[in-house]
Amino acid sequence: MNIKKIGLSALAGSLAMFSANAVEVAVSGKTEVTYSKKDVGSNGNPFGMGNALTFSGSGDVNGMTATYTAVLGDGGQANSNTSETFASSSLMLDMGDMGTIGFDQGVGEFGVGTIDDKTPYAYEEQWTYIGTSNGLVAAGGTNVVGYKNSFMGYNLSVEIDPGHVNNGSGGSTGDGGNAAAADSGFNFALTSSMGVDGLNAGIGHGSEENSPTASKALTTEFNTAFVTYAVGGATIGYQRSSNTSEVATATESEVEIMGVSFSVNENLAISYSQMDREVAQSAAGTDGVDVKEKTKGLGASYTMGSAAIRVLMADGDNVGGVTGVDNEHYEVSLLLAF
Secondary structure (H helix, E strand, O other): OHHHHHHHHHHHHHHHHHHHHHOEEEEEEEEEEEEEEEOOOOOOOOEEEEEEEEEEEEEEEOOEEEEEEEEEEEOOOOOOOOOEEEEEEEEEEEOHHHOEEEEEEEOOOOHHHHHOOOOOOOOOOOOOOOOOOOOOOOOOOOOEEEEEEEEOOEEEEEEEEEEEEOOOOOOOHHHOOOOOOEEEEEEEEEEEOOOOOOEEEEEEEEEEEEOOOOOOOEEEEEEEEEEEEEEOOEEEEEEEEEEEEOOOOOOOEEEEEEEEEEEOOOOEEEEEEEEEEEEOOOOOOOOOOOEEEEEEEEEEEEEEOOEEEEEEEEEEEOHHHOOOOOEEEEEEEEEEEO
16 A cells, blocks of 8 residues: 555656646736716615736647637625636647637627727726727637737738627527627737837727627628837827627717826826717617717826726717717725735
8 A cells, every 4th residue: 555655646746747837837826906986877885806816838849839828716705605706718839930819708808899999098998897899809819719910011910710709790580589699700800010119009800790690690790900109208099999780780880089198207197088989870760860879098007016096987978879878987996916
């Protein structure tokens, strides 16, 4: 028995050593405490807390580098038991000059989602908590396949969406569809500095097919373009996006975002941004007059080593393209990264 125990211990030790040599694992994390208040809906307890641990492992595969990333997160102490879940994960294979391919489950590694709002901000996009939208309708990096590479100063990122459930885009039962029809498609982002210091510009396009019936696929297309320029401590940005759809219940819109940020010093940054979204009103029961959804946001962040205090004040008018529906959101965040 003792000989067996020694043998098993030696085997376990050798396997552990083999794993350590084959894969390098790094762990990072963050914890964040927030105080927030909004006009619409119940505020409840204004305090919140969220935590996340990111595990990254990489290893050599026939001269290529494979990397696995998993984020373990929770939404705070919602009840007596904290609910930890895998918030997102990805598996990437870096092939050197041939680029990188991967499978993404919520990290947001590929496609037009990487440039959904490139205007500068000190803390979060101004539309994040208001309920307004930037108009892009990509799959959001959930269970997608991607590819990215750089060519002569241009960066290409492609996302292929084999299919996901879109709960709001299905047809009625009368035309053979359902409220959970499957969407699938592709999107890409192309960015470059074009050799100009401080400049960053890019375009993105995507197409999703919704299948409410077996005989006809309905297409939604979206486009975006942005440019930012940094000089000294200031960065300015401008972006336009649009989406059109053959789905009768879908919302079509034109979006314009403008923003500016300024680094007062190496610790303090402030920003202001504004987004105007022209929402088409062509559905049954509307008067056909487009509604302008307007969102404004003022942000600030102060960093002290691994700690940061961030502030966001945002308000939106005609939220969701509905006249008279307004919202305001105020938030203070204390972030500790390790």
